[in-house]
Amino acid sequence: MKARVHVMLKNGVLDPQGEAVRHALGAMGFDGVKGVRQGKVIELDLADDATQADVEAMCDRLLANTVIESYSVEMV
Amino acid sequence: MHAAVVVFPGSNCDRDLAVAFKAAGAKVSMVWHKDTALPEGVDIVGVPGGFSYGDYLRCGAIAANSPICREVATHAERGGYVLGVCNGFQVLTETGLLPGALLRNAGLKYICKTVGLKVATSDSDFTSGYDAGAVIDIPIAHHDGNYFTDPDTIAALHAQDRVAFTYTDNPNGAQADIAGILSANRRVLGMMPHPERAADAGHGGTDGAALFRALAGSLVTA
Numbered sequence: 001m002k003a004r005v006h007v008m009l010k011n012g013v014l015d016p017q018g019e020a021v022r023h024a025l026g027a028m029g030f031d032g033v034k035g036v037r038q039g040k041v042i043e044l045d046l047a048d049d050a051t052q053a054d055v056e057a058m059c060d061r062l063l064a065n066t067v068i069e070s071y072s073v074e075m076v
Numbered sequence: 077m078h079a080a081v082v083v084f085p086g087s088n089c090d091r092d093l094a095v096a097f098k099a100a101g102a103k104v105s106m107v108w109h110k111d112t113a114l115p116e117g118v119d120i121v122g123v124p125g126g127f128s129y130g131d132y133l134r135c136g137a138i139a140a141n142s143p144i145c146r147e148v149a150t151h152a153e154r155g156g157y158v159l160g161v162c163n164g165f166q167v168l169t170e171t172g173l174l175p176g177a178l179l180r181n182a183g184l185k186y187i188c189k190t191v192g193l194k195v196a197t198s199d200s201d202f203t204s205g206y207d208a209g210a211v212i213d214i215p216i217a218h219h220d221g222n223y224f225t226d227p228d229t230i231a232a233l234h235a236q237d238r239v240a241f242t243y244t245d246n247p248n249g250a251q252a253d254i255a256g257i258l259s260a261n262r263r264v265l266g267m268m269p270h271p272e273r274a275a276d277a278g279h280g281g282t283d284g285a286a287l288f289r290a291l292a293g294s295l296v297t298a
Binding site for chain 2: 013014016020061062063065067068
């Protein structure tokens with residue numbers, strides 16, 4: 001069983017890296033990019049009996065900092 | 077005063093912190109991240125600056141879940157003192173001993189320079205050696221020092237006089253210019269600037285030494 005975790009800065013938390021990417025895209029001539037948010041994807045290789053709740057516990061305790069980040073879990 | 081300084085793989089201010097504690101008269105023990113107990117009789121734990129675990133995942137996140145950090149949390153919950161500097165502040169927010177988080181600097185650049193800090197409160201055993209409102213010169217050296225928390229927490233920090241230091245010229249986008257905060261019991265201090273790098277005349281400034289002297293004056297070993 002595998003899980004894919006997406007971690008993003010919460011809305012309202014400044015993402016200076018995303019802003020820098022947006023500026024770079026504009027400078028390269030890609031017009032119309034209104035916003036860029038940068039996050040991370042974490043892939044987990046799990047035991048067969050692992051549940052979504054197990055992965056959410058991992059997110060709450062380590063993989064995401066819920067003060068500033070939100071996450072979503074995809075079991076694949 | 078008996079101080080323990082935690083050493084993580086990637087810490088690089090651990091010995092500077094130990095030297096500053098010793099100069100103030102402390103007995104210092106170094107503790108390794110895999111240790112499962114603090115030495116007997118430790119009054120204060122120093123969590124140093126650096127790049128614990130290579131800043132992997134998030135600054136301080138892996139360190140916050142290391143064996144020694146469970147002991148540091150227990151020490152703090154018993155009313156023990158903790159000083160977290162730079163990466164140490166990031167570790168303390170990740171453990172939940174202090175509220176908020178440290179984001180990437182708003183200007184995206186790593187900043188290494190001496191900055192002006194206003195002592196926002198002298199009501200703590202860390203800051204009692206300064207006059208409230210005094211401006212001191214302390215170096216910063218960080219990429220992720222942009223203090224962030226929700227508006228209610230900012231209001232609570234102000235209402236409870238728990239902001240220890242603010243920047244006179246905000247270098248990193250930190251909310252409310254916050255450079256350092258205290259826990260509710262005022263015995264845990266996290267700060268991005270490095271007082272241990274301004275503790276000896278050879279550093280080019282000694283404005284940080286009063287913090288360690290104040291601690292030594294309060295935490296007299298019985």
